[in-house]
Amino acid sequence: MKIIKGKALQFNVIFRPETEGGFTASVPSLPGCVTYGKDLKEAKNMITDAINGYLFSLKKHGQKVQSDEESFVSLISLNFSGVKSNA
Numbered sequence: 001m002k003i004i005k006g007k008a009l010q011f012n013v014i015f016r017p018e019t020e021g022g023f024t025a026s027v028p029s030l031p032g033c034v035t036y037g038k039d040l041k042e043a044k045n046m047i048t049d050a051i052n053g054y055l056f057s058l059k060k061h062g063q064k065v066q067s068d069e070e071s072f073v074s075l076i077s078l079n080f081s082g083v084k085s086n087a
Helices: 041-062
Strands: 012-017 022-027 034-037
Touching: 012 034, 022 041, 034 041
Parallel strands: none
Antiparallel strands: 012 022, 022 034
């Protein structure tokens, strides 16, 4: 893989703790870019590698690379009766 230095790209990553341990990490703006790590540090390293591979594939196939610079993630809390929570 040829590494080209350029503009730093930013992506929103969701880290989800798994019941059996570890974390699943996914990038909503990169469909299918999902990985797992036995702890948060490993999950961060794994998703960084996954994003790099995903972007390399896009570039190789002549597709546009877009980052999440203009978007953000926010948690919304609300009271809603009648729904079971996993928490």
